[in-house]
Amino acid sequence: MMSNESIIKVNNLRKEFKTKFGNLIAVDGVNFEIKQGENFGLVGESGSGKSTIGSMIVGSYKPTSGTITFFDEDISKSSKHRSADLKRNIQLVFQDPGGSLNPRKTIREILSVPIELYAGKRLSRKEIDERVQSVLTKVGLPLEYLEKFPRAIGGGEKQLVCVARALAAHPKFIVLDEPTSALDVSMQAKITNRLIELQKSQKLSYLFITHNLCLVRNMCDRLAVMYLGNICEYADTPEFFKNPKHPYTQMLLASVPVVSDEEESLKPVKVKSIGEIPSPLNKPKGCPFHPRCPKKTSICMEETPEMREVSPRHFASCHHI
Amino acid sequence: MGQNVLEINDLSVKYKVYEGVLDVIPDLSLYVQEGERVGLVGETGSGKTTVLKASAAILGNTPAIVNKKELKVCGLSIDGIRGKKNVRKNVSMIFQDPSTSLNPTLKIQTQMLDILKSQFPKKSKGFYHEMMMRALKSVSMPAPERVLDSYPIQLSGGMRQRVCISMALMKNTKIIIADEPTTALDVTIEEQILELIDDLVKKEKKSLILVSHALGTVRKITDRLYVMYAGQIVESGLTKDIFDNPHHPYTIGLIDATPKLTGNGIADGIAGDIPSYLNPPKGCRFAPRCPRATQICREQAPVLEKMEGSVDRFVSCHNLEVSEKPVVSSLT
Numbered sequence: 001m002m003s004n005e006s007i008i009k010v011n012n013l014r015k016e017f018k019t020k021f022g023n024l025i026a027v028d029g030v031n032f033e034i035k036q037g038e039n040f041g042l043v044g045e046s047g048s049g050k051s052t053i054g055s056m057i058v059g060s061y062k063p064t065s066g067t068i069t070f071f072d073e074d075i076s077k078s079s080k081h082r083s084a085d086l087k088r089n090i091q092l093v094f095q096d097p098g099g100s101l102n103p104r105k106t107i108r109e110i111l112s113v114p115i116e117l118y119a120g121k122r123l124s125r126k127e128i129d130e131r132v133q134s135v136l137t138k139v140g141l142p143l144e145y146l147e148k149f150p151r152a153i154g155g156g157e158k159q160l161v162c163v164a165r166a167l168a169a170h171p172k173f174i175v176l177d178e179p180t181s182a183l184d185v186s187m188q189a190k191i192t193n194r195l196i197e198l199q200k201s202q203k204l205s206y207l208f209i210t211h212n213l214c215l216v217r218n219m220c221d222r223l224a225v226m227y228l229g230n231i232c233e234y235a236d237t238p239e240f241f242k243n244p245k246h247p248y249t250q251m252l253l254a255s256v257p258v259v260s261d262e263e264e265s266l267k268p269v270k271v272k273s274i275g276e277i278p279s280p281l282n283k284p285k286g287c288p289f290h291p292r293c294p295k296k297t298s299i300c301m302e303e304t305p306e307m308r309e310v311s312p313r314h315f316a317s318c319h320h321i
Numbered sequence: 322m323g324q325n326v327l328e329i330n331d332l333s334v335k336y337k338v339y340e341g342v343l344d345v346i347p348d349l350s351l352y353v354q355e356g357e358r359v360g361l362v363g364e365t366g367s368g369k370t371t372v373l374k375a376s377a378a379i380l381g382n383t384p385a386i387v388n389k390k391e392l393k394v395c396g397l398s399i400d401g402i403r404g405k406k407n408v409r410k411n412v413s414m415i416f417q418d419p420s421t422s423l424n425p426t427l428k429i430q431t432q433m434l435d436i437l438k439s440q441f442p443k444k445s446k447g448f449y450h451e452m453m454m455r456a457l458k459s460v461s462m463p464a465p466e467r468v469l470d471s472y473p474i475q476l477s478g479g480m481r482q483r484v485c486i487s488m489a490l491m492k493n494t495k496i497i498i499a500d501e502p503t504t505a506l507d508v509t510i511e512e513q514i515l516e517l518i519d520d521l522v523k524k525e526k527k528s529l530i531l532v533s534h535a536l537g538t539v540r541k542i543t544d545r546l547y548v549m550y551a552g553q554i555v556e557s558g559l560t561k562d563i564f565d566n567p568h569h570p571y572t573i574g575l576i577d578a579t580p581k582l583t584g585n586g587i588a589d590g591i592a593g594d595i596p597s598y599l600n601p602p603k604g605c606r607f608a609p610r611c612p613r614a615t616q617i618c619r620e621q622a623p624v625l626e627k628m629e630g631s632v633d634r635f636v637s638c639h640n641l642e643v644s645e646k647p648v649v650s651s652l653t
Contacts, residue, residue, distance in 0.1 A: 045507035046478075154594050184364040184534060189578035189590030211507065214580035218587050241582065255512035256582065257537025259564055263582040273509040276479050 005071075007173055007205045008034040008057060013066035013076075015052050024280050026052040028229035028288075029066070031307070034173075039199060039206045041220030041237070043213060043252075045277055048226040050209045054175045057207065058092045070173070088118040091166035095178035097158035101150040107161055108132055108146040114168040131168070138202075139164045140194060156187030160194065167202065177209045192219055213256050217241055225249050228280055228288040231307070235314035244268060245316040248289045287319065295320045324396070326411070326495050326528045327353040327376060331390035334371050334552075336598075338384065343598035345371055346552040350625075353496070358522060358529040360539030360560060363549035364575070366595045369532045371552075373498050378408045395495055413489040415518075417501035419481035423473040429484055430469040433491065440492050456487040460517055479510040486514070490521055497522060498530045503538060515542050536579055540564055545633070548572050551595050551606040554625055558634035568628070568636045570611050605639065613640040 015027040027049040034040045044050045055061045057068055059079030067076045070086065079087060094100040101110055111132045116123060123131075133143055139160045150158055159179060166174050176195070180188040196219060199206060208220055216223050217237060224234035225248065233246040244250050254271040258264055275292035278284060284291050290300040299319050307317040334346040345368050353359045361369050374380045375387055378399045392399055397407045416422040424432055433453050441448070457465035460483040473481055482502060489497055499518060503511035519542040522529045533539050539546060539560065546563050548556040548571065556569040567573045577588035593610040596602055602609055608618040617639050625637040 045509065185536075185575060186364065186578045186590035189580070189587045192580075192587055193589055212580070213508075214582055217582055217584050218580045238584070241584070251509055253582075255508045257508075257511070257535060257541055258582055259536045259540055259576055259579050260581070261565075266582050273512040276477055276510060277507070279477075 003036045005036050006033045007036045007038075007071065008207070009067075009069045010053070010057075011067045011069070013053065013056065013068065014064045015049075015056060015061060016064045019281070021281050025229055025283060026280060027056070027063075028283075030226075030229075030231050032224055032231065032234065034205055034207060036172075036205055037199075037203060038222060039196075039208060039220045041208045041210065041216035041223035042226060043210060043216055043223055044226035045211060045252075047228070047277055047280060049229040049280070050226050051177055053226075054092070054177050054207060054209050058090055058175055059087070084118065088114075088169045089172045090175070091169055091171040091173070092175045092177065093159070093162050093166050093179050096182055097155060097162050098150070098182075100162055101158055103150055106147055106149055107136070107153075110150075110161065111135060111146075111165055111168055114165055118169045135164045135168045138167060138198065154187075156183050156191060159183065159187075159191055163191075163195065163198070167198065171204070173205045173207070175207045175209070178211070179208075180215070181210065181212065188215070195219075213253060214258070225252065228277065228283055230288055230317065232289065232318070233314075233316040239311075239314055241266065243311070243314070245310050245314070245321050246289075246318050247271075247293045247295050247320075249316075251292070287317075323355040325352045325393075326355050326395050327351075327530070328391060328393045329372075329376060329389070330392070331388075332372070332375060332392060333388045334368075334375055334380070335386040336384055337386065341599050342386075344552070344601055345598050346375075347601075349552070349554060351547055351554065351557075353528050353530060355495070355528055356526050357545060358519070358531065358543045360543035360546040361530060361532045361549060362534065362536060362539050362546060362575075364534055364595065366551075367549045368552035369534075369549055370500060372549075373414075373500055373530070373532060377412050377414060377498060378405055411494050412496045412498060413492050413494045415482075415485050415489045415497065415499040415502045417504050419478060419485050419505065420473065422485055423481060425473050427472075428469070429471055429473065429476075433469070433484075433488055436488055436491055452491065456491045457484070459490065459521065460484075460487045462487070478506055479514065482506060482510075482514055483517070486518060486521075490525070494527070496528045496530065498532070500532045501534070502531070504533070504535070511538070518542065536564075536576060548575070551601065552598070553606060553637070554635075555607065555638070556636045557625070559632060562632070562634060568634075568641055569607075569638050570613050570640075571607050574612075605637075613638075615640060 010030055010032050013027055013030045017024045017026060030053065042050045056063050059082050062078040063076045067074055075086060112128050115128055115131045136143060141157060141160055145153060180191050210216060220237055222236050223240060224231045227248050233249045244253050250268045250271045251273050254268050255273045286302050287300045287305050290296045305317040305319045307315050310316050310321050330350045332346060332349045336343040336345055363369050380387055394408055395411045398404050399408050434449055437449050437452055453469060454465055457468060462468055462483050503514050506514060531539055531543055543560045546560040547554050550571045556563060556572050567576055574591040578590040580587050591610050596606060596609060604620045605618045605623050608614040623637045623639045625635045628634045628636055
């Protein structure tokens with residue numbers, strides 16, 4: 001279960017990319033903390049920088065400034081400079097299961113890679129086989145899948161293989177980058193339920209990156225909403241959905257397509273979606289959300305709002321709360 | 322509401338492939354009335370797009386074998402050159418991916434001009450320009466002048482989809498077919514685009530066919546709904562009725578598997594996958610995945626029957642009497 005010790009701590013994290021058209025600020029000073037055993041949701045529209053944060057945690061990118069700590073260890077460096085043990089402890093599941101499995105290897109070969117790599121010693125063929133089988137059973141796939149190639153199994157099953165591959169390393173923390181957005185709803189339901197089960201049985205912590213608020217509602221303990229590289233609101237899930245404070249969060253929530261009148265009544269009323277997310281290349285001055293905000297005043301155009309606690313354990317960055 | 326602008330009776334579509342013949346759509350009938358907004362919903366591979374393409378007569382270049390008793394657009398056949406002209410005059414389509422449905426090497430202006438020239442031949446430059454500006458303004462495009470002079474790559478996804486919609490609306494067609502128009506977009510933009518399509522359809526009294534795999538999306542703007550599974554319509558009726566009280570086990574499973582804002586976890590989804598079209602199940606196509614399946618389901622295909630005492634509500638299932646919620650088995 002959730003403990004008070006934090007597993008990942010992100011402090012004033014920034015990532016800039018140099019492009020032909022100038023500096024692109026993908027992540028602009030983000031702070032959050034994930035407790036051990038927690039399932040933390042990171043929600044935002046495309047271009048909000050949520051995947052960049054995931055990539056920095058697993059070490060695909062090195063942060064421009066700011067720090068990431070894993071327990072007490074500073075891990076704000078690229079994976080080239082990370083120890084094998086650290087890499088083993090932090091795993092990643094990608095959005096597109098088809099593109100992240102080698103089409104020329106069988107499921108057995110795919111799953112053996114992390115097992116051999118992180119075992120720390122030479123394993124016999126039999127030992128590897130045993131571990132491959134146990135990890136495949138954990139995600140609930142039948143053993144005959146071991147000899148199959150990725151193309152022979154369905155999209156949802158491929159994603160389960162990706163989850164199995166991440167689990168094979170015995171990680172403590174998994175970054176799930178939109179694991180179900182390429183799948184149909186019934187498969188999505190199966191995978192999310194399996195992920196929740198595994199989190200409990202394997203004592204994992206997740207960073208769940210998604211654009212789907214409904215999914216986060218059912219899966220995460222706490223969530224943060226991102227807009228243009230900044231976190232604009234974060235809170236415990238039930239509190240967040242009961243009292244969304246930030247105008248962007250309200251707009252996001254009002255736009256969610258739902259399937260019953262009961263849910264319709266939970267959405268904020270009289271909030272209309274206007275405008276589009278601007279390019280991170282020319283981020284608006286002041287509050288990044290002000291061009292689309294219905295509540296904006298002159299202060300929003302000049303000063304970037306600070307993150308503050310608007311009610312217990314509920315943080316938002318807006319001048320008008 | 323008035324007469325039917327689209328009427329399909331007993332349509333069947335098969336695809337010839339290397340492995341054999343895919344029996345994608347065995348027997349399908351549907352209709353769309355004037356001024357009606359109809360939704361077509363189902364998971365990936367359920368044959369939604371095939372139905373659309375058959376009704377827009379654009380299956381010609383595929384290895385498809387199309388058989389139909391009747392397929393009428395605005396009361397006229399779609400066969401032959403005359404039929405093609407009829408479809409072109411009356412149907413416009415909005416596709417899923419706005420970035421691939423626009424030509425990347427031509428300016429928006431050039432692409433819109435093509436449509437206008439076919440619709441209103443031999444008019445002045447000023448007239449065309451005026452029409453294009455009006456079309457872009459009608460989809461609340463910011464800075465339409467600049468958009469006309471841009472290449473698709475210079476526009477955002479939402480703006481490209483607005484361009485596609487404005488192009489679909491520029492021709493004065495009676496039917497608009499939107500094939501997953503918002504799947505590639507973010508939720509806040511999706512909301513705007515759906516609202517836009519809805520407004521325009523209402524204002525211009527057009528008929529809309531909205532195809533989507535997302536239940537929430539169709540619920541937002543349609544009057545009537547067809548639920549498709551494996552090439553067949555399993556349930557149809559007024560959208561509100563279906564969402565309030567779904568009858569077919571597939572519809573129930575689909576709604577249950579959708580994550581809800583109310584929380585309380587997600588049901589475990591429908592077990593299994595859509596069957597292979599090479600060798601579809603003999604009886605009900607949903608039987609292998611159905612929690613209610615009995616012997617008869619495996620042997621005999623159910624027919625789409627009107628439910629007693631209902632408004633336009635059709636369900637095809639042998640075991641409708643089972644009233645309690647089915648227990649959906651988990652992945653094995």
